[in-house]
Amino acid sequence: MAMRTPLKNVRRLGSAKEGTDHFWRQRVTSVAALLLLPFMLWFALALVGADYETVRQTLANPIVAVLLVLFIITTVIHMRIGMQVIIEDYVHAEGAKIALLMLNTFFAILIGLASVYAVLKLSFGVAI
Amino acid sequence: MAEAKARELPRVERPLSPHLQIYSPLINMVMSILHRITGAALYFGTLLLAWWLLAAATGPEHFATASWFFGTIIGRIILFGYTWALIHHALGGIRHLIWDTGRGFDLKSVDILCWSTIIGSVTLTVLIWAVAIFLGGGA
Numbered sequence: 001m002a003m004r005t006p007l008k009n010v011r012r013l014g015s016a017k018e019g020t021d022h023f024w025r026q027r028v029t030s031v032a033a034l035l036l037l038p039f040m041l042w043f044a045l046a047l048v049g050a051d052y053e054t055v056r057q058t059l060a061n062p063i064v065a066v067l068l069v070l071f072i073i074t075t076v077i078h079m080r081i082g083m084q085v086i087i088e089d090y091v092h093a094e095g096a097k098i099a100l101l102m103l104n105t106f107f108a109i110l111i112g113l114a115s116v117y118a119v120l121k122l123s124f125g126v127a128i
Numbered sequence: 129m130a131e132a133k134a135r136e137l138p139r140v141e142r143p144l145s146p147h148l149q150i151y152s153p154l155i156n157m158v159m160s161i162l163h164r165i166t167g168a169a170l171y172f173g174t175l176l177l178a179w180w181l182l183a184a185a186t187g188p189e190h191f192a193t194a195s196w197f198f199g200t201i202i203g204r205i206i207l208f209g210y211t212w213a214l215i216h217h218a219l220g221g222i223r224h225l226i227w228d229t230g231r232g233f234d235l236k237s238v239d240i241l242c243w244s245t246i247i248g249s250v251t252l253t254v255l256i257w258a259v260a261i262f263l264g265g266g267a
Contacts, residue, residue, distance in 0.1 A: 027228065030221045037218055041256065048264040049199075052188045059184075072177075079171045086168060111174045118181035 022081055029078035036071040043068065060126035065119055072115045080108035155242040162246075163220040166213040173210045211256055216249035 013019040043064065047055055059065055083104045091097045151157065183194035197203045223241045226232050232241055 027225070030225065034218060034221065037214075045256070045259055045263060048260045052184070052191045055184050055191065075174065079167070079174065082167050083171050086164065111178050115174075115178045115181050118178070118185035121185040122181070 026078065026081055029074045029081075032074040033071065033078060036067060036074065039067045040071055056122060056126055059119060059122040062123070065123035068119050069116050072112055072119070076108045076112035076115075080104060083108075155246075156238050159220060159223075159242040159245050163217060163224075166217040166220070169209070169213045170217055173213065176206070176210065208253070208257060212249060212253040215252045215256070216245065219245045219248050219252075 011019075043058075047058060050058070059068070084101060087097060087100045087104060091100055180194050180198070183190040198207060223232075223245055226241065232238065
């Protein structure tokens with residue numbers, strides 16, 4: 001006898017109530033990062049040994065700034081859920097696991113916010 | 129008392145489930161491990177990008193400090209490692225996306241995909257650095 005209600009099958013969210021959300025987010029952010037990778041390689045190579053003014057002028061371009069912000073955002077989401085899996089795989093003490101998962105989130109948000117802030121501060125108000 | 133005695137008896141040597149050191153290092157296993165290691169390395173490597181961006185946003189003096197560090201031998205070694213980790217993780221990601229479609233699971237394809245990942249990542253990293261050195265006007 002099936003103990004599941006039809007609604008449970010319709011929702012397909014499983015016991016964690018998330019379904020394949022984690023898996024899918026990892027894939028979406030990885031495809032986004034792959035699409036942005038050629039731009040990032042160009043960006044890094046264009047600024048090899050560049051002086052301060054060149055960096056400012058490059059980031060003053062809205063397209064460069066927007067693509068860079070996109071890369072930062074997709075990367076920090078991707079790395080946060082990736083590190084979450086690593087922590088869950090290797091850290092089994094409940095307290096340490098929860099503390100590290102929290103630190104992981106803090107780190108990802110801090111890196112993301114600081115990087116985006118820096119790009120916007122560099123980009124705003126500079127005429128190309 | 130009897131229970132306590134029973135616990136002290138020598139334990140029967142039962143087979144344990146095999147772990148990493150039991151297996152010979154097959155290429156797909158090595159690539160799986162490298163994918164996780166490079167992912168973790170890139171995680172902490174974001175500190176470099178964040179530092180560089182913040183330094184540039186703070187002002188010319190701070191930018192000069194960051195620029196100087198990335199120009200040192202240690203800075204270059206770190207950046208070279210970061211480049212390889214990024215490319216390797218990206219290529220490994222493509223391999224996983226191919227596997228996600230259900231394709232490439234026969235042994236021959238697995239070997240080809242895994243060898244392509246490492247050969248491709250090393251080749252591309254060297255190429256990127258050749259271009260960088262060419263653009264940057266040498267070491």
